[in-house]
Amino acid sequence: MLKRNKLFILLSIVFVLFLSACGNGSEHTSIKLAEVTRSLFYAPQYVAIEKGFFEEEGLDVELQTTWGGDKTMTALLSDGADVALVGSETSIYVYAQESKDHAVNFAQLTQTDGTFLVAKEPKPDFTWDDVKGSIFLGQRKGGMPQMVGEFVLKKHDIHPHQDLELLQNIDFANIPSAFVSGDAEFVQLFEPTASVFEKEGKGHVIASFGEESGEVPYTVFMTKDSYLKENPTHIEKFTRAIYKAQQWVAENSSEEIAKVIQPYFEDTDLDILATSIERYKNQDSFATDPILEETAWENLLNIMDEAGELPGDAPYEELVNTKIAEDIMNE
Incomplete structure (x- = not known):
C-alpha cells in the first residue's frame, strides 16, 4: 500500500510538471x-x-x-x-x-516632442527673438526633432535657414558634447541630458519644444x-x-x-x-x-x-x- 501511494505521488508530480511545461510552451x-x-x-x-x-x-x-x-x-x-x-x-x-x-x-x-531649448547662458527674460542671429546646434535633417524645431521657430517668425546659423552636421549621440565644446549658443536636447546640463552648469533649459508644437x-x-x-x-x-x-x-x-x-x-x-x-x-x-x-x-x-x-x-x-x-x- 505504501509503495502504491509513493508511486501515485510520483506520477502526480510528473503529470503536473508535464502540464506546466506544455502550458509555458503554448502561452508565451x-x-x-x-x-x-x-x-x-x-x-x-x-x-x-x-x-x-x-x-x-x-x-x-x-x-x-x-x-x-x-x-x-x-x-x-x-x-x-x-x-x-x-x-x-x-x-x-x-x-x-x-x-x-x-x-x-x-x-x-x-x-x-521631447526636446527642450537649452542655452549656454542663463536667460531669465528669454523671448524667441533671442535666437535670431545665433549659432544653433540642431538635429538630423528629416528627423522629428529637427522638423519640430523648425516648425516652432517659424511659428515665432524665425526662418531656421536664414535668421540664424543652423548646424546639422553632428551625429545624434555627439550633439551634447559638441554643444559643450563648440560655439553654439543654443541646442535642442532630450532628457535627462537637459537636466544633467543644468545640474552641472553646462546649460540652462529655457523653453520646451513639446509645449510649443502641440500634440x-x-x-x-x-x-x-x-x-x-x-x-x-x-x-x-x-x-x-x-x-x-x-x-x-x-x-x-x-x-x-x-x-x-x-x-x-x-x-x-x-x-x-x-x-x-x-x-x-x-x-x-x-x-x-x-x-x-x-x-x-x-x-x-x-x-x-x-x-x-x-x-x-x-x-x-x-x-x-x-x-x-x-x-x-x-x-
Whole structure:
C-alpha cells in the first residue's frame, strides 16, 4: 500500500510538471522589439517590461536598441524586429517608397516632442527673438526633432535657414558634447541630458519644444502590415501591456517611475531621472492610452510639410490602426 501511494505521488508530480511545461510552451510568445534609441522619453515602455505587464500577457519581449530611424525601420522591414518603437514619420517615408508591406502605427507612446531649448547662458527674460542671429546646434535633417524645431521657430517668425546659423552636421549621440565644446549658443536636447546640463552648469533649459508644437504622434509602436494580419493576437497582447504601463505611469509619482526604470539608465542619478520624468509628465508627453488620434496625425503632416519633408500622401486609414487599442480600452 505504501509503495502504491509513493508511486501515485510520483506520477502526480510528473503529470503536473508535464502540464506546466506544455502550458509555458503554448502561452508565451517571443516578440522582437527594436527601439530607435535608449531614452527616458520612453519610460512607459520600460515600465511595461519591469512591472511584468508583457509577461502577464504571455509575451517574452526581446528589447534591442537600434540607434537611428533608418536602422530601426531596416530591422523591422527585414524581419530583424517584429515591432519597432520609432518616430511615426518613418512609416510615411516607407509608404512613399510604395513598399508592398508598409509599416502600420498601432500604439502611440509619446504625444509631444521631447526636446527642450537649452542655452549656454542663463536667460531669465528669454523671448524667441533671442535666437535670431545665433549659432544653433540642431538635429538630423528629416528627423522629428529637427522638423519640430523648425516648425516652432517659424511659428515665432524665425526662418531656421536664414535668421540664424543652423548646424546639422553632428551625429545624434555627439550633439551634447559638441554643444559643450563648440560655439553654439543654443541646442535642442532630450532628457535627462537637459537636466544633467543644468545640474552641472553646462546649460540652462529655457523653453520646451513639446509645449510649443502641440500634440503630435512623436514615438509610436509599429509593425509590418503582414505581421499585423498574421499575428493580430500578438499585437493585441502587446498593446494591452503598453496600455497597462501608460495607466501606471499616469497614476504614479515621478520618483516611483524613476526607481522602476533606473536599470535602463544606470549612469544617471535617481534625482535627475525623477526631475526629467516630472518635466515630461507636466507637459503631457507620455500618452495615457495607445490611440493615435487623426488630429495629431494631421499635425504631424503639417510639421513635415512645413519642413519640406512630406514625401506625398500619408493616408491615416492605411498607416494607422486604432481598432486594437479601442477594443482594449473598452474591455
